[in-house]
Amino acid sequence: MSIATVNPATGRTLRTFEALTDAQLEQRVAAAASAATLWRATPLGERLAVVRRAGQLLDERQDEYGRLMAEEMGKTIGAGRGEAAKCAVTCAYYADNGPDILAPEKVESSGEWLGEVRFQPLGVVLAVMPWNFPFWQVIRFAAPALVAGNVALLKHASNVPQCALALETLFRDAGAPDGVFQALLIGAERVSALLDDPRIAAATLTGSEPAGRAIGEAAGRNIKKTVLELGGSDAFVVLPSANIAQAAATAVRARVVNAGQSCIAAKRFIVHDDVHDEFTAAFVAGMAALRVGDPMDESTDVGPLATERILDDLDRQVKASVAAGARVLTGGSRLDRAGNFYPPTVLADVPESAPAYSEELFGPVAALLRARDIGHAIAIANATTFGLGASAWTSDDAEAERCADELEAGSVFINAMVASDPRYPFGGIRNSGHGRELSAYGLREFVNVKTVRRRR
Helix, strand or coil: CEEEEECCCCCCEEEEEECCCHHHHHHHHHHHHHHHHHHHHCCHHHHHHHHHHHHHHHHHCHHHHHHHHHHHHCCCHHHHHHHHHHHHHHHHHHHHHHHHHHCCEEECCCCCEEEEEEEEECCEEEEECCCCCCCHHHHHHHHHHHHHCCEEEEECCCCCHHHHHHHHHHHHHCCCCCCCEEECCCCHHHHHHHHHCCCEEEEEEECCHHHHHHHHHHHHHCCCEEEEECCCCEEEEECCCCCHHHHHHHHHHHHHHHHHCCCCCEEEEEEEHHHHHHHHHHHHHHHHCCCECCCCCCCCCECCCCCHHHHHHHHHHHHHHHHCCCEEEECCCCCCCCCCCCCCEEEECCCCCCHHHHCCCCCCEEEEEEECCHHHHHHHHHCCCCCCEEEEECCCHHHHHHHHHHCCCCEEEECCCCCCCCCCCECCCHHHEECCECHHHHHHHHEEEEEEEEEC
């Protein structure tokens, strides 16, 4: 089996790699198992130094990594540089805060007992990661996992093999010993067997619902811990007291971040009747003004979709939604040019039977929905199988508190677009997955929370 880099802006194959043989894969798993014993015994200060140095290298190599992301999956070069910079910040966060997060917690005891809780590594963690944020998705797992004393095996998406190898090189250059962080160039069909291997202690996946179900099933069969960050159909609720101009401008950015290929990109725009027309006019104008083009061009707003299959799926969803009764306000059909380009699109009057109402749209397509009042808006927002993020726009404190409390999602942002930040836990509920990444919660996902009690 070969694994290829195909430039999504041109359709040209840039590089081809041979997948690991069974013998080569065994060598890497054995190296990880061996490294796990040594790495957990490595003083915390040395582990922190590796992760801190990785962050410094990410900063230094922003342009190199930005270009690599643009070539492999179509991210605009400016966004790629920003992704590398965010990864650097996250490495610094865990290098700075790891000691406090991992410090044993004393438990109040009485009489003859002393007690504490310790946080110790599990061992080898398999990470199955997606292409849409090829550095960020990996770093937000790897930085806390390595600080905790775990080692990592990365099975990256098959369309970003160069990013996978660049990350392996990054940690090696940062001083990680052999076997602590390794990339596995293999197909998805070989992941289940890895989870059957007793040397693999746990797994994390960011990806689709089907992939999450497959990983969860295999890990459950082997009684192994998982963190699953899956899809999302995030709501963007606009209420009458909102700053409509600001909400509409942010809505454009929230919908087309990474060409719309983001789990936490806003997808369903639920707008109160009183401000629906005003918001729609500003939102459609903003979407229509975006420049679609070469991701290497600094002036490009929206690059290509990562693969032809993603383009085909999005085009099918839009056509089916229009056939069900949705109206196209801008965009609405694939561009007649080389590459996987789809224009920023807004669909109005989307009926419940349309794919755009209930399915995740992984591309720059927005669904506009009307709400009678705040209760109706929240009900529409919660009427989904997903539960990753939600954004609400209001200047009324009571409305803001109600949205924060009643919107059912892992993250709720008021008067801002949903975003991840190393200081805050990130993850979802329902079909958006379980477990948390980032912050102290993310670091403690892959540790043994050990109770220690001692009689005086």
